[in-house]
Amino acid sequence: MNLNEILENRKQTIEARLGELREDVEAGKVDSATVDSVQEEIDKLAAELSAVKEEIDKLKEKAEGEEDAPAEGEKEVPAEEKRSHTLEQEKRDALTRSIMSSLASESRTKAKEGQQRKAFANYLVGRIGDSEARSMGVDTSNGKVLVPETLSKEIITYAQEENLLRRYGTRVVTKGQEGYPVLTKKATANRLSTERTLDNPITPTDLDFSEVFLKPSETDALVLITKKLLHMTDMPIEQAIIEELKKAYVAKEADYFFNSTDNPGSLYQKSVAFTTTETDIYNKLVRLKNTVPTAKLKNARWIMNRAALNIIETLKDANGQPLLRESFIEGAFGQKILGYPVDVSDYVDGSTPDVPRLYFGDFSSFHIQDVIGSMEVSKLLERYSDTNQVGFKIWHLNDGQLIYSPFEPSVFKLELGTDAPSA
Known part of the structure; x- marks a missing residue:
């Protein structure tokens, strides 16, 4: 053809x-x-x-034009060239x-x-x-509507922008139960100066693993719109509803990943609390950085709340000069402290926004499972009819947990005191 x-x-x-x-x-x-x-x-x-x-x-x-062109003077083209x-x-x-x-x-x-x-x-x-x-x-059924795949991707993309654990974590999309083996006992090698004999065999070492399973649970969000607004506004109210559902869903999901006490693998629950007798804040940061296993430092980064950022940026030396100059800190958002990238998120606050809190480590060990085809929206007409409102609920099955071996913790947590002395 x-x-x-x-x-x-x-x-x-x-x-x-x-x-x-x-x-x-x-x-x-x-x-x-x-x-x-x-x-x-x-x-x-x-x-x-x-x-x-x-x-x-x-x-x-x-x-x-080719048909009208004269054929005279044409050269014979070799078969191989043809x-x-x-x-x-x-x-x-x-x-x-x-x-x-x-x-x-x-x-x-x-x-x-x-x-x-x-x-x-x-x-x-x-x-x-x-x-x-x-x-x-x-796809609709009994007042519920399955979120189209394109919009589902849009919501997840928005979640990645707002929820840093989605951006830096490891995500899987599957319906089955997702499990991750965790090493709990290491192997031990032997060394000897003489040749082995039947009376001197190799001492075996057992390897022990435990397995952590992601257990998807429900995440939902509900917004209410008055019937009057639905019937009288010239605004594209349906788009506003979708936007508000996205924001409400992401806020609930992020809080579950970061702070929930119901989630044993949440960042706050599972990260290793960093303790030190050091009182100087700058020295605390250095010691925390150097506590993370070397294998985890390659992809390490800081995630902190604004209260922690304020303390770090206002550290002064004995002469009143900023302690963390350009060689240590470059801006705040998306820049570096002590050579490692920094992100600031209000979700680090949890229920205590005044507590200066920060995390440091490799966040790719935070694993997220989204259940295929589970994101749906329900329209609730009868429940709020007495107040002339319509409810819109978004619902999704997922789980997110920080998973690591006790021999190689990946993320540490530090809460800074506001009364610590300057350098």
């Missing part, structure tokens, strides 16, 4: 799709909820059709087909994802019903 045939086939496909859209419009199948996405698809198809027709015309003109030319042309044709296919599928996929996301939002606020939502690829 040559390039001209490919373009002709694509032209017919576009014209057929435009015909389908025209039939849908004339039959009244396109309503206010879908008119924007349909118009967008029509515009893209029309632009592509125009480009395809232009390329077809160019190929025709080129072919006519075969090489044919092979190269086949490769170019294959590449052309791949490009055309990719462009077409990408355009269709993006249009479908946009239509599905809009249908999901409109279903939430009651602008379309169950059957119409399902026809657009939204």
Whole structure:
């Protein structure tokens, strides 16, 4: 199949799709909820059709010119060169087909994802019903709607931006129970100066492991909207609802990962409390840094709250000069202290925002499991009908725990005293 045939086939496909859209419009199948996405698809198809027709015309003109050209003076092309030319042309044709296919599928996929996301939002606020939502690829059941994959990824991406443990931790997506072996007893080697005999065999060493299982539990969030606002506002209220659900969900999840006492693997519960007799804050930081196992230092970083950052940035030497100068601290957000990156998060506060708290270590040992296809949203109509409100609840199954061997702790925790003396 040559390039001209490919373009002709694509032209017919576009014209057929435009015909389908025209039939849908004339039959009244396109309503206010879908008119924007349909118009967008029509515009893209029309632009592509125009480009395809232009390329077809160019190929025709080129072919006519080659036919009219005189054949005199043509040189005999060797058979080997002909075969090489044919092979190269086949490769170019294959590449052309791949490009055309990719462009077409990408355009269709993006249009479908946009239509599905809009249908999901409109279903939430009651602008379309169950059957119409399902026809657009939204999975609904008994007032619950499964969050489309594209929106689910958007929520998780937002969570990674806000929840540092999602950004630096290790995530798995699976339905099964996820377990991680933890070494609890090390092997011991032997060395001897004489050759072994039957009376002097190798002393065996047992290796012991325990296994930590992630146990996904429910994370949910609920927002309420008045019926009056839903019916009277000209704002895209459905988008505001999605944004608020995202924020509420991420806040609850992050707090569970960082601080929850119900989570034995939360960062606060599982990180190793750093203790020292040192009273100087700067020296405490140095000793903490040097306590982390060497194998974990490669990916180590600081995560602290604002109270801890304020103390560190205001440390003074005996002459009243900032103790941590450019060689030690470079800015605050996303920069370095003692040579290691720094992140600041309000989730480190927990229930005690005034306590200067920081963590240091390799946070890739924080493991997160998201259960496949478990993120859903429910619309609650009856529960809040007495107050003329509608509830929207987001629900997800996941777990996040800090997991490490006692022989190689990965994250340490330090709470700074505000009355410690200066250097």
